Amino acid sequence: MKILIAGGAGYIGGTVARILLSQGHAITVFDNLCHSRRSAVAENATFIEGDIANRPLIEETLREGRFDGVMNFAALIEAGESMKRPEIYFRNNTAATLMLLEAMLATGHDRLVFSSTAACYGEPEKTPILEDAKLQPTNPYGESKLLVEHMLRWMNLIHGFKYASLRYFNVAGAIDGYGEAHEPESHLIPLILDVALGKRSNIKIFGRDYPTKDGTCIRDYIHVRDLAEAHLLALAALSDTKSRLIYNIGNGQGFSVLEVVESVRRVTGRPIPVEECERRPGDPAVLVAGSAKIKAELGWTPKYAELDQIVASAWDWHQKRYA
Incomplete structure (x- = not known):
């Protein structure tokens, strides 16, 4: 398959890119490198430096690539920072993702795996948390991701847009040659x-x-390789009969x-x-x-x-x- 990975120079996106490449898929990484560097892009992946908020560039990339699916990891991820600067989380995580969705619709791309978060749940009423638990984030980071999930639900209902939203818990660990190195590090x-x-x-x-x-x-800590495998299964499962998937990913x-x-x-x-x-x-x-x-x-x-x-x-x- 040909797959576009937004945020593919990050920790999780970079891991997924490497595993997909090892399985013979053609990967294009789209990343603005705001918290990463060029050396983090997987070898043998096509790289385009850009922000998903740049609608003309992401649309051009999609038109030229004609991808079988898109994975979106592009986001700011610091819950603590979001409590101090909520506006940048809604701009980078919510509004920028809307630009990606509009570009996908405009170019006939209708399969997305979205990197969501357990922060959508906030303070749970009971554990373990199930997918039908109340969604009541306690920080703007979780809210910014939940707003994307709301947009995806409406895109699915109105446009038939097929998506999987994976609500991660805490991701850790490394694969051979690639691991976690945020700049700055907070995990x-x-x-x-x-x-x-x-x-x-x-x-x-x-x-x-x-x-x-x-x-x-x-x-709840999940190994990054196990998380990557969940993404591959979710993308493969998106079809006309399974067009809206929401899953928790944890141990x-x-x-x-x-x-x-x-x-x-x-x-x-x-x-x-x-x-x-x-x-x-x-x-x-x-x-x-x-x-x-x-x-x-x-x-x-x-x-x-x-x-x-x-x-x-x-x-x-x-x-x-x-x-």
């Missing part, structure tokens, strides 16, 4: 690994008074921040100093996925379900990254 596991390598003095824990077993936030297990710190200590054998800080606004206490739906409908099964497995793959890549 827990790579930050702790930086401490293990002596790149940071300690790891900050935001909040020790949550209603959880040890007072720290609990999250179904919750790990606290302190448990992740302990996992890194076990895997690396290094001391990890901790600094306790105040809560960050907008952080739900517990986010754990119920992924039974995608398992039943698409046959997806995570192959890297243990936290130490995920951390070990990230640690292997992280050391090579600085070598």
Whole structure:
């Protein structure tokens, strides 16, 4: 297949691009490199530098490419930042995606896999969270993604636009030769690994008074390769009979921040100093996925379900990254 990957120079988009290329698909990466660099684009992928908010450029790319499907990973992803600058999240995540959707409609492209988020749920009433849970984001980042889901539903109802919206939980780990390296970095596991390598003095824990077993936030961690496989299955499933798919993607297990710190200590054998800080606004206490739906409908099964497995793959890549 010929596939356009918007945001394909990022962590998840770049992983998906590499796996698709290894399977013989033709990949075009479309990325503005605002939080990445040219070297992150997969070898053998066609690269176009641009922003999906640039309607003429994305439309030209689609007309010339005639793709079998589009995957959209292009977005700002920092929930904490969104509580300070909500306007840039609605512009970059919501309005820019509308430009992509309009360009797809104008050029006859009607299959999209959308990178959504568990932040659409906000503070859940019960866990594990199922796809029919209330959608009540506690931060503008989650709201910006949920607004895209609303647009997609109407595009589907009115235009027959086929899409899969994948609500991720916490993504981590690495594949051979490629891993997580945000600029700036804000994700827990790579930050702790930086401490293990002596790149940071300690790891900050935001909040020790949550209603959880040890007072720290609990999250569901999914290996990036397992997440990539879910994207491939979702794209293949989009057809006239299955034209609107919404799935949670997670392990179904919750790990606290302190448990992740302990996992890194076990895997690396290094001391990890901790600094306790105040809560960050907008952080739900517990986010754990119920992924039974995608398992039943698409046959997806995570192959890297243990936290130490995920951390070990990230640690292997992280050391090579600085070598």
